[in-house]
Each structure stands twice: as structure tokens, then as C-alpha cells.
Amino acid sequence: MINVTVNGTEQIKCNKGDNLYQVLTAAGHVFAGNCGMKGRCNRCLVWNQDTGSFVKSCQYIVDRDISIRLEEEQLTGITGHKMNLPTEQTTASYKIEKETGRNENTGKSDKDASDKKMTPAYGIAIDIGTTTIGMELVDLNEKAVKCSFSTLNSQIATGADVVARIQAADTKEGLEHLRSLLFSDIQKGVDHMLINTPEAVDHIRRYVLAGNATMLSIAEGLTTENLFGYPFTLKNPDAWGIEQNDFIASPFFENAASDVICLPNIAAFSGADIAAGAVAAELDRDSSYRMLIDLGTNGEIILCNKEYGGETSAACGSAFEGCFRIANVFGSNIFDMLALLLKRGQMDADGVLAEPYFESGISMGNNMKIDMETIRAFQLGKSAIFSGILMLVREIGIEFSDIAEVCIAGGFGFHLNLTNAVTLGLFPQSFQGKMKVLGNTSLEGAYLSLIEPGFIDTINRFKEKIRYVDLSNRSDFNTIYIEHLPFRTY
Numbered sequence: 001m002i003n004v005t006v007n008g009t010e011q012i013k014c015n016k017g018d019n020l021y022q023v024l025t026a027a028g029h030v031f032a033g034n035c036g037m038k039g040r041c042n043r044c045l046v047w048n049q050d051t052g053s054f055v056k057s058c059q060y061i062v063d064r065d066i067s068i069r070l071e072e073e074q075l076t077g078i079t080g081h082k083m084n085l086p087t088e089q090t091t092a093s094y095k096i097e098k099e100t101g102r103n104e105n106t107g108k109s110d111k112d113a114s115d116k117k118m119t120p121a122y123g124i125a126i127d128i129g130t131t132t133i134g135m136e137l138v139d140l141n142e143k144a145v146k147c148s149f150s151t152l153n154s155q156i157a158t159g160a161d162v163v164a165r166i167q168a169a170d171t172k173e174g175l176e177h178l179r180s181l182l183f184s185d186i187q188k189g190v191d192h193m194l195i196n197t198p199e200a201v202d203h204i205r206r207y208v209l210a211g212n213a214t215m216l217s218i219a220e221g222l223t224t225e226n227l228f229g230y231p232f233t234l235k236n237p238d239a240w241g242i243e244q245n246d247f248i249a250s251p252f253f254e255n256a257a258s259d260v261i262c263l264p265n266i267a268a269f270s271g272a273d274i275a276a277g278a279v280a281a282e283l284d285r286d287s288s289y290r291m292l293i294d295l296g297t298n299g300e301i302i303l304c305n306k307e308y309g310g311e312t313s314a315a316c317g318s319a320f321e322g323c324f325r326i327a328n329v330f331g332s333n334i335f336d337m338l339a340l341l342l343k344r345g346q347m348d349a350d351g352v353l354a355e356p357y358f359e360s361g362i363s364m365g366n367n368m369k370i371d372m373e374t375i376r377a378f379q380l381g382k383s384a385i386f387s388g389i390l391m392l393v394r395e396i397g398i399e400f401s402d403i404a405e406v407c408i409a410g411g412f413g414f415h416l417n418l419t420n421a422v423t424l425g426l427f428p429q430s431f432q433g434k435m436k437v438l439g440n441t442s443l444e445g446a447y448l449s450l451i452e453p454g455f456i457d458t459i460n461r462f463k464e465k466i467r468y469v470d471l472s473n474r475s476d477f478n479t480i481y482i483e484h485l486p487f488r489t490y
Contacts, residue, residue: 005067014062020046021058025415029070046070120203122146124193125446126186127273128211128219129153130162130297132411133185134443137193137200143451147197149189154181155218161297161315162214162269169218170225178218187248207247207260210446212271212298216240216262230472232268239264239456263449264460267468269313274300275463276445279455281407281438283309284462288404289396291389293427294441295320295410299385303392303403304466312392312469314384320412332415337364338378339420342487349486351375379485382426386490387481388471389428395469400430409441424487 004012004023014023021044044057047069121140126133130153137147155178158168169175194201209219213234217224220240226233242260263272278284278292283304294300295316302311341347346354346362353362353372361371393400406427408416418435421427427435438444449455471477484490 002062003065004062005065007069008067016063018062019058020055020060020062020066020068023062024057024070120199121205122200122203123206123208123450124190124204125443125450126189126207126209127440127443127446128182128209128215129273129411129442130165130212130215131156131160133182133189134440135186135189135193136443136447137197138447138450139200140205140451145447146200147193149192151185151189154185157181162212163315165214165218166224166227169214170223170228172223175218175221175223179221182215182218183247190248204258206258206450207244208446208449209242209260209262210272210276210442210449211262212273212300213265213268214271216265216272220262221246227268232470234265234268236262237265239460261449261456263446263456264463266311266463266466269298270300270311270466270468272459273442273445274302274311275459275466276449277409277438277441278302278304279459279462280441280445280448281409283407284458284465286404289398289402290405290407291403292407292409292441293385293389293413295385295408295412295416299381299388301385301388301392302466303396307465308396309466310392310395310469311466312388312395312471314388314471316381316384320378320381320410332412332417334370334374334378335424335426336417336420337370338375338487339417339423341370342424347375347487349488351379351485351487379487382424382487383481383485385426386428386484387477390480390484391471391474391477392469400428403431403434406431406435407441408435408437409439411440413437414439423489425484425490429489 001013002016002018004014004020006012006024006027006029010027012023012027024046039056039059045054046057047053048055049067049069118141123138123140125136125138127135132150133153134150135148136145138144139146155165155168158178159165165178169178209216211219213236214224214227217227217236220236220242222235226235240262242262244258244260247260263276265271266275274292274294277294281290281292283290283292283302285306287305287307289303289305289309292302297316297320299314299316299320300311301313303309304311338347341353341362342349346357348354351372352358353370353375358372361369361374363369393403408414408418414437416437418427418437419432422429422432445455445459449459
């Protein structure tokens with residue numbers, strides 16, 4: 001065994017060859033990473049005390065004992081599963097300097113100094129989630145992320161889930177209110193990133209927005225009455241432009257002219273987030289069947305190969321995404337706690353707490369309590385996802401075993417213990433060993449739309465191959481849903 005020493009006090013044991021990022025997250029240290037362990041976002045940097053330098057933990061393979069230092073915001077308190085979701089997550093400026101070679105005095109990189117003929121050009125990638133908004137400032141010449149930002153979506157005040165937003169935005173007055181909240185959040189993020197990256201001011205050339213169809217409808221100024229009832233038509237299937245003056249009012253952009261592009265959607269509840277994410281994960285290039293599961297308030301699932309595929313969505317509610325209101329922890333940690341209660345016999349497979357906890361709930365430390373309401377919310381969400389997976393597999397006409405790889409996306413999925421997910425029946429047992437966690441694939445798709453010519457065209461070609469499967473029209477869905485409510489392995 002190898003020892004990883006954190007801040008001189010905490011000892012974490014791991015195996016030789018383990019990834020440092022995975023070792024740290026398994027121990028409870030949560031990083032605000034968005035790049036799916038590709039070493040791009042600079043958010044998992046740790047100080048290697050043995051070498052006196054920063055390292056990207058997601059790219060570091062542990063081959064010997066190592067001593068590292070984590071910053072205060074990375075110390076999430078592993079006791080009691082205390083993992084609070086920050087309202088704002090930013091990349092510290094000193095980390096960017098170390099990673100990009102930016103001069104502390106000039107604010108410019110060494111590459112900028114050596115290549116003066118290159119016209120500065122930047123873009124901003126934005127993922128509009130129902131709960132959180134993630135953003136990246138990208139140097140289009142270097143194809144590198146210079147700064148990142150994330151914040152809670154202020155629209156959450158009008159309701160936690162997609163349905164609540166649809167209801168709130170089905171009139172012009174409601175739409176403008178939600179739109180103003182959204183643009184204010186984006187404005188805050190843009191200003192922050194430019195303050196921390198002053199060389200980008202006056203050189204923003206393009207914004208690319210990804211998100212579900214509802215979030216993009218709001219951004220595009222489209223009322224949502226079309227999403228309120230059957231047949232759930234889509235007003236915005238194609239890439240959509242927004243007037244910049246309507247989009248952002250920052251003083252940084254008084255004389256700027258930038259394109260603002262919303263990525264194309266597949267169907268009313270199959271948005272640009274899953275479409276762009278699937279292409280970013282290269283599901284469109286493989287002859288074998290692969291699956292992408294984006295876990296959030298609205299779970300979206302794509303199963304396809306390079307020739308053909310299907311997509312569906314399942315309402316998960318607010319339990320999975322962001323902060324759980326009662327316990328104020330990551331939804332994935334609640335999932336781990338449920339697995340522990342099941343193992344201890346303090347909760348049965350039907351999700352019923354044993355006495356004496358049925359009425360009062362059971363304390364999990366740090367003022368956190370699991371009660372029947374909490375359990376029910378997660379039970380409904382996990383059954384919706386499993387049933388959606390099963391229905392999609394049957395629709396395509398294959399078996400679970402025919403799926404070569406399962407990619408897990410979204411904030412909930414990023415921190416999810418996959419073994420517990422199988423134990424509790426979120427995923428079928430046959431997925432064990434095939435699952436890969438990718439992080440925020442929607443933001444990755446927006447980033448690739450900025451730096452790769454023709455990437456949006458690739459999304460359009462891909463979505464033409466995908467058929468949306470509406471679970472609400474399937475007579476057997478309710479039966480399957482009820483059958484898979486119990487917390488057990490399937």
C-alpha cells in the first residue's frame with residue numbers, strides 16, 4: 001500500500017498505479033472539476049510538497065508515497081459526508097498562473113509574448129443547468145481554458161425542477177423574469193472571469209450555450225407553453241442566435257461584437273446538453289452500442305452506435321441534482337448513506353426505515369438526517385432512471401450485455417459511487433465494469449463548439465440519427481417503474 005499524506009495530518013492509503021484525483025475524491029475531497037478528468041479545467045491542482053510544484057491530480061498516477069497540500073476550499077470535511085455545494089466556484093488566480101505560465105505582472109502568457117502576430121481571440125462556453133450554471137473562458141488560439149466559473153441558477157427560486165420552470169415561463173411576463181435571472185447569473189460569471197483574465201477584455205468573439213430545451217427556450221426568449229402538455233412540441237430544434245445587447249450588458253462589452261449561439265436540441269425533453277455531450281463523448285463514432293446517462297433534475301439517456309440510436313428522458317426531481325434541501329449535502333452522498341443503511345438492515349429494500357427510525361428518521365452525523373421523505377425522493381428518481389434505461393434498451397432491440405460502454409455525466413454522476421448505484425438499483429448489474437464517469441459533458445460540448453470548426457454541424461448530423469422515445473406514451477412504463485422501485489440489484 002502507498003500513503004498519500006494530506007496537509008501533514010491526514011493519511012490516505014491507496015494502491016500503486018491509482019489516480020490521485022480518484023483517491024482524493026474517494027476520501028471525500030470534492031473538486032469543482034468540469035473537464036471529466038481530461039486535465040483541462042485546472043480545478044484539481046494540488047501542491048506536491050515533495051517536488052515543490054503544482055500537479056493536476058486527475059493526471060497524476062501514484063507510484064510512491066506522496067505528501068500534498070490542499071487549499072481550504074478543497075477540504076470538504078470527510079467525516080459525516082459533509083460535502084456542501086458552493087454557491088460560486090472559481091479557479092484561484094495563482095493556480096492559473098502556475099498552470100498557464102501567465103506572468104504575474106503583465107497578465108500575459110509566455111506564448112503571447114512570443115507570438116505577437118496572432119490576433120487575440122476568446123470565447124465563452126456556458127452550460128445552463130436547471131440547478132447550476134457552469135462557464136469557461138477559452139483562448140481560441142491556444143484552445144485552452146483560462147478561467148472557470150460556476151454558480152447556482154437563480155431561477156431555482158421559482159422551483160427546483162424543469163416542470164416548475166416551464167410553468168413559470170409560459171407567459172411573456174414570467175419568461176422575462178426568468179430570463180433576467182439567467183442573464184444576471186451569466187453576467188456575473190463573465191465579469192468575474194474577465195477580471196481574473198484581463199487580457200481577454202475586448203477580445204470575446206463568441207459565446208456558446210448548452211442546456212436542456214427549457215433552459216435554452218428561456219435564454220432564447222421563447223415562452224414554454226409548448227412544453228406544458230402533450231404533444232410537447234419543440235420551438236428551438238436548431239442552433240439559435242441571441243442578440244448580444246439583449247444577452248449581456250457588461251461594461252466590458254460596450255463596443256464589442258460577439259456571436260451568441262445556442263446549440264440545437266433533439267426533442268422537447270432531450271436538449272442540447274445531451275446532444276452536445278454525446279458528440280463530445282464520441283458516441284457518434286463507434287460501431288458498438290454505447291450509452292450516455294446525464295443525471296440531473298431531468299435524467300437524459302442516449303443509446304446509440306454510429307448508425308442509429310434512441311434517446312429518452314426521465315424526471316428525477318430535485319433529489320439528485322445539487323444540494324439536498326434537508327441534509328444540505330451532495331445527492332450522491334445521500335445515495336451512499338442509503339446503501340449503508342441497507343447493508344446495516346436499518347432500511348429494507350422497499351425503502352422503509354426500521355424501528356425506532358420510521359417516524360423520526362436516522363441521524364447520519366453533522367446534523368444530517370435521513371427520513372422517509374428523503375428515501376422516497378431518491379427511490380422515485382432511481383427507478384425513473386433504471387426504467388428509462390430498460391425501456392430504451394428494449395426499444396433498440398438489444399440486451400444490457402450488448403452495450404460496450406456506459407458514460408455517466410452530470411454533477412450527481414460525477415461524485416457517484418458506482419458500486420452503490422448498482423447495489424441500490426440505479427443501474428443494472430451488467431453495467432458493472434463498463435461505466436466511465438465523464439463530468440460535465442454538456443459544458444465540454446460547448447467548449448468543443450468554440451474551438452472545433454464544424455462541431456455544431458456534427459451535432460446536427462448526429463441528432464438526425466436519434467429517435468426520441470416518449471416514456472409517457474408507453475403503456476408498460478408504469479408497470480416497469482413500479483417493479484423497480486425497491487432498492488436491490490437488478
